[in-house]
Amino acid sequence: MMLPWLENVHQQLMVSFASGRFHHAQLFNGLEGVGKQLLVKQLADALLCVQAESLIACGQCKSCLLNQADTHPDKRSIRVDGQSIGVDEIREISEFMQHSAAQNGNKVVVLQQCHKMTTAAANALLKTLEEPSAGRYLLLTTEHVSQLPATVLSRCARSDVKVTDTAVAKQWLANLNINDYSWLSLFVKQPLLVEKWQADEQLGTIDLLYKFATEIKDSHNFSALVDIFSKDHALIGIFVLFLTEQLKQQLIAGMDFFVYQKAQQALTEFIHNSSKVLGLNLSLAISRLAFTLRECNK
Template identity: 50%
Template sequence: MYEWQTTLWQRLFKSQQQQRFHHAQLLHGLAGVGKKSLADQLSKALLCEHEQSLSACGKCKSCVLLSANTHPDLLVIAPQGQSISVDAIRDLASFVHHSAQQGGSKVAIIINAQKMTHSAANALLKTLEEPNVGRYLLLTCDDISQLSATILSRCSKVKVAVSDSNSAMNWIETQLPLGVSYSWLKYFYQQPLKVQQWYLDEQLGQIDTLYKFACDIKASHNFSQVQAILSESPELVNVLCLFIQQQLKAKLLGDLSYQAYSRAQVALDQYMSDTQQILGLNQSLGLNKLVNTLKNTV
């Protein structure tokens, strides 16, 4: 468990003590705050034969099976491609209604529940509406606005967030090589695991290139390099847009007029929308259009 999750874990334990622990827990929050890790810890505690204070003993048969990723009473569902299919949720319903092979509880984890298809979400409702004793559903979600109101109403919503930026900052420092630091890290103290993943994927240098480009977009010296980065890793478009947005806000506090700021923001919003919704969008043309608009505006 991560340091910034301690208070949240205490609240979950208290709800269990008071017999208010809901059978369907929706862990929601920004990507990179450790929702999956929290779901894993909860599943271990719920399946442990000698659980105490919502903590697994680590020694019983269930804990051993979990460590080996072979526990028959744990089901993990994740998106296949861009979505979670209705068949996967039907398998979950069957899993929940069968007896536990270890004689205890059964737990199903749905990762990125917002990616369920409409049919999958409707199928899940039936399971949520008819909870069985000793059956738990743990859902993780980056954006609960993408889930239906009916699903939200049948889950206990648990917001997972970094409450102390200093603890997240210190944690990030322990994950990076000694002496490695970037001025843009401050924008991601609320998503520490995202920074860790960038480091593991050897992408920190790419992120830094995007930041420098956003800081001096009028010069655009490394335009081709940025094009290559976004072409290889389209998910980093949001990072570039965040950096540009922060620069626009800083300029607005300086000598940039509100009208110019608004025009630039509209162009940025359009670029973000196009990259997310238009399949096969020419990344280079879209970026070139945005850069030209920002040069003429800012």
């Protein structure tokens, strides 16, 4: 199943594939939750399928079955949960690319969050990018294309993956019965992130964060917030996004620009500090942030 907002990108890839201009290194840039992973998976399946028609996997051949079981010997997926992708991972890729393929002759490497490559890793990758072998494909994804070195960028074919028509994404979410949250418009371009929240039963928590963000100036008890953040650190970013959005609205409504900057600065500091602290200190950081925001609204 192709996500409706990915059809454009997929169409372009099919055209370049059919005309023999398909680049061996494809870079996909886009927000978290837009569907890069799914797109790259469908692409890898198609490249490895022994009877694929115009970049669509048949779903039935031996290659496709191996992919469905996630055991295809000609596919390698690198996804780093830590801070960086090191030179060892990249060397492993080049070595993998050099050996002959087991199935239809193609080999595919998926490198997710490639902006996490260290400088040494990026340099090591250059060799693979510069000397492509027939039937070897590298599929890279990133949420931060600006963090990639120009040397890597210039050697890839880049596709920007995004929701261009928000009505389409809204409808897709509505089909999942996700429609009546006041914050939904902020994430409509990251539909799979919202879908994941639903699957993880986190929609209520996100809603609570939104409520906290809109009422932070009047709140004094932040223990519920600390509880939420302690369980899932990534939610701090969501909370700050809600606060940032509010500030923007206040600026539009006439907030003094210097006051706005001061509040924005407090948010930046909060994000910076909260990545290091937990528990009691986190509670303190939230109180301090709330205090500053309160001062800014006087």
